[in-house]
Amino acid sequence: MTDHLPPTLGLERDGLVALLALNRAEKRNALDDRTILGLAAFFRNLPDGVRAVVIHGCGDHFCAGLDLGEVTGETDLFKGILHSRMWHEAFRAIQFAAVPVFTVLHGAVVGGGFELAAASHIRVAETSAYFALPEGQRGIFLGGGGSMRIPRLIGVPMVQDLMLTGRTLSAEEGHRMGAAQYLVPVGEGRAKAVELAHKAAGNARMTNYAVLQALPHIAESSPEAGLFTESLMAAVAEATPEAQERLRAFLEKRARKITPG
Numbered sequence: 001m002t003d004h005l006p007p008t009l010g011l012e013r014d015g016l017v018a019l020l021a022l023n024r025a026e027k028r029n030a031l032d033d034r035t036i037l038g039l040a041a042f043f044r045n046l047p048d049g050v051r052a053v054v055i056h057g058c059g060d061h062f063c064a065g066l067d068l069g070e071v072t073g074e075t076d077l078f079k080g081i082l083h084s085r086m087w088h089e090a091f092r093a094i095q096f097a098a099v100p101v102f103t104v105l106h107g108a109v110v111g112g113g114f115e116l117a118a119a120s121h122i123r124v125a126e127t128s129a130y131f132a133l134p135e136g137q138r139g140i141f142l143g144g145g146g147s148m149r150i151p152r153l154i155g156v157p158m159v160q161d162l163m164l165t166g167r168t169l170s171a172e173e174g175h176r177m178g179a180a181q182y183l184v185p186v187g188e189g190r191a192k193a194v195e196l197a198h199k200a201a202g203n204a205r206m207t208n209y210a211v212l213q214a215l216p217h218i219a220e221s222s223p224e225a226g227l228f229t230e231s232l233m234a235a236v237a238e239a240t241p242e243a244q245e246r247l248r249a250f251l252e253k254r255a256r257k258i259t260p261g
């Protein structure tokens with residue numbers, strides 16, 4: 001799989017966890033086409049044995065968004081639509097990956113970088129992170145699914161504020177508003193994300209899969225359709241041999257109890 005990654009993506013392995021690096025620090029990890037295609041290919045065909053993925057950025061920033069050089073001079077409307085659809089495919093592959101995806105946010109998390117973060121499941125922000133949607137200043141628009149995903153995190157009014165006024169959210173503000181679930185000191189994001197990824201990787205595979213695939217659909221369904229889908233998913237999960245073994249382990253006092261904090 002590593003053979004198929006572009007040089008702008010780096011891959012490391014920590015047991016069940018794959019660490020995928022945005023590796024273009026000299027351009028602040030701006031996302032060019034080869035990187036977007038590389039992300040899509042990676043998430044569609046995860047390396048064997050990977051149970052969680054952590055995406056992080058090399059250098060001082062998570063990601064400066066779309067590589068503006070790639071759209072400068074491009075006025076073909078049809079190509080523009082296909083370009084955005086390519087981003088949609090890649091970020092959809094992340095959102096609906098077979099395993100949970102964590103992002104480590106530091107420095108600039110802007111434009112397409114914010115869209116990428118929003119496609120992941122768990123965002124860990126270092127206090128250096130800042131969130132911005134400078135599309136208005138550049139004369140472009142969101143194109144990587146941000147209009148759909150970012151309002152679900154921080155609400156339409158806040159997205160409109162960022163886009164209309166150029167407002168930047170600090171890590172603390174972003175954390176408070178739901179842009180990131182975790183806020184950690186500078187330099188600690190990667191370790192925290194890896195720790196969380198290992199926890200998730202230790203869950204039953206079917207439950208994780210249901211959390212990633214079924215839960216978002218159920219949450220957006222009509223109540224009746226959602227409840228019925230939930231029942232189907234619950235029955236599928238509990239019938240797996242892994243669930244049966246985990247249930248027995250608890251009753252036979254071989255499993256960890258839940259602890260507060």
Ligand code: 1HE
Binds near residue numbers: 068134
């Ligand atoms: C880039 C890009 C980029 C940096 N495309 N080349 N995104 C933006 O509007 C953000 C634009 N970038 C910035 O505001 C700043 O670069 C940062 C705040 C992220 C970082 O600042 P700094 O001082 O650390 O770096 P720099 O000196 O500005 O940039 C270093 C190099 O990276 C420089 O190139 P060089 O050849 O002069 O060394 C920059 O030109 C280059 N660079 N960001 C191309 N984005 C699917 S639609 C999504 C829509 C969007 O993403 S809109 C937001 C676009």
